[in-house]
Amino acid sequence: MNLRQIEAFKSVMENGSVTRAAQVMHISQPAVTKLLQGFERTAGFKVFDRSQGRLIPTPEGLLLYRDVDRVFSAADEIRRSAQDILNMRKGALSIGAMPALSCGFIQDVARHFIRQHPRVSIDIVSAPRMKLLDSLLSGKLDIALCHSVAEHPEIETEPFPRQSAVCILPPGHRLTKKRVISAQDLSGEAFISWGEGTLTRLRVDALFEKLNIERALRFSASTSPAICAYVASGLGTAILHPLYIGTSTLAVEVRPFRPKLDVDLLLAYPRRPGRPKLVQAFAALAIRRSQALVKHLLI
Numbered sequence: 001m002n003l004r005q006i007e008a009f010k011s012v013m014e015n016g017s018v019t020r021a022a023q024v025m026h027i028s029q030p031a032v033t034k035l036l037q038g039f040e041r042t043a044g045f046k047v048f049d050r051s052q053g054r055l056i057p058t059p060e061g062l063l064l065y066r067d068v069d070r071v072f073s074a075a076d077e078i079r080r081s082a083q084d085i086l087n088m089r090k091g092a093l094s095i096g097a098m099p100a101l102s103c104g105f106i107q108d109v110a111r112h113f114i115r116q117h118p119r120v121s122i123d124i125v126s127a128p129r130m131k132l133l134d135s136l137l138s139g140k141l142d143i144a145l146c147h148s149v150a151e152h153p154e155i156e157t158e159p160f161p162r163q164s165a166v167c168i169l170p171p172g173h174r175l176t177k178k179r180v181i182s183a184q185d186l187s188g189e190a191f192i193s194w195g196e197g198t199l200t201r202l203r204v205d206a207l208f209e210k211l212n213i214e215r216a217l218r219f220s221a222s223t224s225p226a227i228c229a230y231v232a233s234g235l236g237t238a239i240l241h242p243l244y245i246g247t248s249t250l251a252v253e254v255r256p257f258r259p260k261l262d263v264d265l266l267l268a269y270p271r272r273p274g275r276p277k278l279v280q281a282f283a284a285l286a287i288r289r290s291q292a293l294v295k296h297l298l299i
Contacts, residue, residue, distance in 0.1 A: 006068055008035035009047060012055060013065045091278045094123045096135055096144035100224040101265075102126035104246020106145065108293065109286045116285075120278060136270050142279045144268045145286065147199065153271070160265035161287055163294055165204075166242045168227075169253040170234040181237075181255045183211050190236035191215035195222040200263070204239050207261060228252055241265070242294045254297050 011021035012032065022029045040047055047061030057065070097106040102124070110122050125132075125141065132144040137154055145160070167181040175185055186208075194201035201220075208215060219235055221227045227238050228248035241263040245254065267283050269275060 005035045005039040008032050009039045010068050010072060012036060013057060017055065092121045093278055093282060094141050096125045096127060096132040096141040098129055098146045099126050100244040101145050103225045105243045109289045112289060113282055113285055136268055139270060143283060146266055146268060148266060156269045156271050158267040160267055161291055162262050162264060163242055165239050165257055165261040165263050167255050167257040168231050168238050168245065169255065170231055171253055173253065176253045178255065180258055182258045183208060183213050186215055186237060187213050189215055190218050192227050192230040192236040192238040193217055193220040195220055203261060242297050243290055256298055
């Protein structure tokens with residue numbers, strides 16, 4: 001029994017006559033009759049009794065129709081699902097973000113993304129750079145936001161819009177009167193550093209050493225939320241990427257810092273023949289939101 005015969009059987013059952021079934025299927029009545037005869041031969045029993053020019057479904061035909069209808073309903077659901085996926089109305093994303101971006105920024109992007117794609121589920125994984133790389137290689141992540149990744153033939157990267165580091169200050173600090181904070185302004189100031197050996201710590205220390213400016217290095221922390229908490233508590237000032245401030249935005253004062261200290265971020269993807277549309281849409285939104293958030297911070 002072929003699909004066309006099954007379609008003819010279903011159409012006659014639902015329309016009540018060969019004539020109407022032929023109109024719906026856009027074929028001739030003899031063609032429908034031939035398909036129906038072939039269907040009955042393959043089934044091995046009559047699916048219709050012919051009485052006074054009408055087709056009356058047999059009990060066996062009614063039973064078989066239930067299964068046929070269920071199969072066609074499933075096929076329709078598959079078609080709708082495929083259309084939803086094509087139009088990004090449904091799907092799933094697994095997003096990786098280094099810890100510095102996982103306390104405000106990545107949630108902001110996810111919130112805006114879900115507003116546009118309410119039936120898409122998102123799994124956000126916060127992990128160090130090397131763990132994100134492993135997850136990309138194993139296919140557990142669709143995209144990751146991080147500082148950098150070692151070059152690998154199975155990983156593709158795209159530069160995030162370059163942003164300059166900012167200075168964060170405790171509320172009420174004397175330097176909040178200035179629109180821009182210079183390195184010289186921080187001479188002798190209590191300063192919250194990144195942990196020893198981190199890339200940002202090395203770059204910030206190198207800058208102040210080059211300018212021969214001494215800070216009071218009293219505390220260090222390994223995460224951006226901890227650094228922001230130290231600053232919010234009045235224990236010192238700090239320099240970090242503006243997207244690292246996250247949910248601490250209302251707890252600290254933010255000012256541009258000079259000389260500029262650019263901090264590069266990357267979007268990383270598993271290398272695939274084609275990048276899924278949902279992944280492309282999330283990446284584009286992340287870029288737009290990063291620019292909007294930084295602009296808002298520095299107004």
